[in-house]
Structure formats: structure tokens, C-alpha cells
Amino acid sequence: MKFVEDNPNRITSAEIVVGIPSLNEADLISFPTQQADRGLVKHYPGKTAVIVNVDNNSPDNTHHVFMETRTETPKIYISTEEGVTGKGNNLKNLFEKALELEAKAVVVIDADLKSISPMWIRNLAEPLFDGYDFVAPLYIRHKYDFTVTNSIAYPLTRALYGRRVRQPIGGDVAFSGAVTRSFVESNIWNEAIAHFGIDAWMTTNAVKTHGSIIQSFMGRPKVHKNRDIDSQVGLIFEDVVGTIFELMLHYDSFWKDVRWSRPTAVFGFGLGDIEVPPPVDVDTHALWNKFVSGVRGKWDVYSAALERENLNKLEEVMDIPAMGFEFPTGLWAKLVYDFAVAYKGASLDRTELIRGLIPLHYGKTLSFVIETEAMNNQQVEEFIEDQCLQFEKTKPYLLDRWG
Amino acid sequence: MPKILIVDDEEGIRMLYSMELQDDGYDVITLPDGNGLIEVIEKECPDCVIMDIKMKEFNGLDLLQQIRKRYYDLPVILNSAYSSFKVDLKSVAADYYVVKSSDLTELKEKLKLALETKIP
Numbered sequence: 078m079k080f081v082e083d084n085p086n087r088i089t090s091a092e093i094v095v096g097i098p099s100l101n102e103a104d105l106i107s108f109p110t111q112q113a114d115r116g117l118v119k120h121y122p123g124k125t126a127v128i129v130n131v132d133n134n135s136p137d138n139t140h141h142v143f144m145e146t147r148t149e150t151p152k153i154y155i156s157t158e159e160g161v162t163g164k165g166n167n168l169k170n171l172f173e174k175a176l177e178l179e180a181k182a183v184v185v186i187d188a189d190l191k192s193i194s195p196m197w198i199r200n201l202a203e204p205l206f207d208g209y210d211f212v213a214p215l216y217i218r219h220k221y222d223f224t225v226t227n228s229i230a231y232p233l234t235r236a237l238y239g240r241r242v243r244q245p246i247g248g249d250v251a252f253s254g255a256v257t258r259s260f261v262e263s264n265i266w267n268e269a270i271a272h273f274g275i276d277a278w279m280t281t282n283a284v285k286t287h288g289s290i291i292q293s294f295m296g297r298p299k300v301h302k303n304r305d306i307d308s309q310v311g312l313i314f315e316d317v318v319g320t321i322f323e324l325m326l327h328y329d330s331f332w333k334d335v336r337w338s339r340p341t342a343v344f345g346f347g348l349g350d351i352e353v354p355p356p357v358d359v360d361t362h363a364l365w366n367k368f369v370s371g372v373r374g375k376w377d378v379y380s381a382a383l384e385r386e387n388l389n390k391l392e393e394v395m396d397i398p399a400m401g402f403e404f405p406t407g408l409w410a411k412l413v414y415d416f417a418v419a420y421k422g423a424s425l426d427r428t429e430l431i432r433g434l435i436p437l438h439y440g441k442t443l444s445f446v447i448e449t450e451a452m453n454n455q456q457v458e459e460f461i462e463d464q465c466l467q468f469e470k471t472k473p474y475l476l477d478r479w480g
Numbered sequence: 481m482p483k484i485l486i487v488d489d490e491e492g493i494r495m496l497y498s499m500e501l502q503d504d505g506y507d508v509i510t511l512p513d514g515n516g517l518i519e520v521i522e523k524e525c526p527d528c529v530i531m532d533i534k535m536k537e538f539n540g541l542d543l544l545q546q547i548r549k550r551y552y553d554l555p556v557i558l559n560s561a562y563s564s565f566k567v568d569l570k571s572v573a574a575d576y577y578v579v580k581s582s583d584l585t586e587l588k589e590k591l592k593l594a595l596e597t598k599i600p
Contacts, residue, residue: 215572238599239597239598243572294569331600334600335598335600336598337593337596337597337598339555339575339597340572340575342552343569455566
């Protein structure tokens, strides 16, 4: 797929590759590039390294800004052809380039990161030199940041594959040369994976194929472009959920045998004071409206996808007033499992089906916001753990319906 | 019969847990602290470790990291009188965290889950 490559230093091999996927990040890409460079110079002076910007031919000239950023580490720019977008497409180019460079460690960081420090490079790469194959990030995040992770991506992937990876779509990850090769050789690919489904795809493939996974504590909260709940959902929900459902089709012989879940080890302690993540604005009134109007508008999807008993329970939830609203997690898990089964059945258009889950996600998010309003981060984590356990306890329902 | 290793510096806790778990059909071995922990795991091959955190000369969270380095998938349940250690990220590496109580219902429930867990 590779289209344009700018490799002024003619780099042909590198032990460490830091990849930065982008689309129109000219304003922000210099900072993570500089931090990656400092991390490589400070922590890996004896290893060959390169920083690769894998871009979607950004019209804002991300290419120029990246290549003009001063670094000691050599840089390569690679772009998809004009008109081809998607984070997944960018990372596919990165996987192929890293394999060509015979990289032992590949680190991926987001181009809009504002809180990355050189230590992130060390914390992501170091476990790979200690025998681990895949490193997922562990950040302190605001309780309302990335609701897609808390309400569906984490509990669902954990219940399916049995490994507790707290940020399965975290974005900043690292993997070994062996995992890079398995990514290149995978034949599971679609439009959702080619866009924002790629993070769920990488984590799931790593969990399913390679046992040695670790989470690395980044120390600082992930601060990137400001996005409220609505814009985050609009940006990633369909791709992430579509990818998880798609992978369920391919890996059912694996996940059907998984029972409960195991923890994933953590790397990177003693990083000083833990910083407080920036707040995320929540408009509960807007969440309520999106839930109620969305569910009413998509009732035909629910009638076709949900079991009768769950449809009745959803009607009950619709009757609960906004003040004191609650969306039981046991019901939420069953609805998600019903949607996965409907995705498999393919009697409904799959894109429309996944869009039908979005209003329910808004309802679950509203419930989460109300229930966790007075909780600190630790209490919220325990609350989320309990939700995950309910997904695990409800899994026999999925197994029964999946067939 | 699943073998459970209990690591706790309180003799009363070791005795109580041993009796209760043996009554439930488990084979139980105990250690009063982290001395020789890895060697005992190596020799006895327990199916699960139930471990205190605040012990005189040992910290259960550090011992957990030692266990994880060698036994990535050995179930470990942290069992402390304090809930405050939950904020320590090292506790993430445990299968479960149960606050000590005279009622062992939750501990037994989590032990059952830990032993039933299966990943192909």
C-alpha cells in the first residue's frame, strides 16, 4: 500500500522503530517527535533507531513539519496514496516498514499527544527487551474520558479473551519483531480495522496469539486533542465495535473456551507523583436526549436484534426518568452480546446494526456518569472492575446464543 | 484437590484459613512471610496463592511482582486488612483483591473464580 516514502538518510535497518500515525497533525506532530527523539537518545544510545511518520498524505503538510523537526534520530516519512485515510492503513505501512528494517522493537505513539515525555519511549520499549511481546499503555485517565473503553471495549475484550488489558484501544503501544510479522501476515482486515479499529485489532491479535503481554504505566495522564464524549464516540465507536465483532467471528474457537479472566502484569513504577488528568465536559441532558431519541429512532433495529426479554427490559429502562436514571450493567452486557450475535447472523446491515448500539451507549454512559459522580478515580476503577465481572458472568448467555 | 498457599504473618489467620479451606476440600500449605516463597512455589506447585500485603519485613505487593516474573499465570489473591493498597498499581497484577473479614464468603468466591479461570 505504501505510496510516498521520504528517507533522506537512506535508513535500511533499525533496532527500534518509533511510529507516529497521522492525518492533518501539522500543528502537533513536532512535540511527540521531539519527545520520542529525546527518549531514544537518553535511554537507547547504543541501539539504532528511526522515527517514522506514517501519514494519510495530509493536506496540511504534516510531512514538511515532521521532516523539519530537529532530531538526532533519523526520520522517515511514509504516506498512503491520495484519498486513502485511516489510522489502520497508516499502521499497516508501519508494520511493513518495520519488518523491512528488521526492527526488534516497534513503538507507536499518537501524533496529537501533548503529555508524552521521553520516559514513555523507555516504558513502552523496555519490556520488549525483557522478553515481552506486546506492551499496552496504562494511563490515569479522567473517569469520563474515552467512555467507549470503559463501557464496551475493556469489558467485552476482557470477557471474550480472558486477559485484563485496561486500555485495549489506548493507541500508544509497543510490540516485538515477531508480533510485527504476525500483524503483516494477518489476513483479517476490513474498513473498520483500516481506520480506528486498528487499536482493538492489535491488542486482540496480541492477546490471542502471544501470551507475553504487559501493561506499562505511563506516569502521566494521556492529554491529546480536546474531544468531548460526543465527538469521541462519533470518531471511533463504529470502528472499534465493528472490529471487536468482526474478530469475534474469526476467533470464536478461542474465546468460547475462555472462562473468567487473568490479570496482566504492569511495568513502570516509581515515576514520581501521579498527575491529575484534565477534566472532561459532560452534558447529562444531551446524553439523555441522545439516548431517548436515538432508541426511539432505531426501535426497528432493536426489534430485529434483541431477544424479546431484553427488548422488554430496555423499554423498562426507557421509562426511568433522567433524574436517578440507571442502566443495569447485566442488561447492558446482554444487549451487547445480542448485537454481537446479530452481527454474526448478518440479517441486518452491519453498519446500521452497530450504529443502533450508539444510543444505548449514550444511555449506559449517562448511567455511569450519575452512578460515579461522587467517586474518586480509585472508586471508579473498582466500579468498572465490577462491571467487567458482570460481562464475564453473563458470558454463558453469549455462548448459548452464539451456537 | 486444589492446593492453596497462604502467606500471612498472623498465625490466627493462617489457622482460620487453613481450617476453613480444608473443610471445603482444599489442600492447604502456609508460610508466615515471604522467606523462601519462590522456592515453596517451585517445590509445591500451588494452584493459587492467597497473600497478605503488610507483613513485618515483607510487602505482599513486591512479592507479587517476584511471583509474576517467574509464574505469569499463577493465580494470586491479595488479602489485606487495608483497602488502601488498591490504589497501588502493583495490585493490578493480582487476580483479585479481597479485604480481610471474619466472613470468608468473598474470599472463597474469588478463590473459586481464580481456580476456574481458563484461557486456551
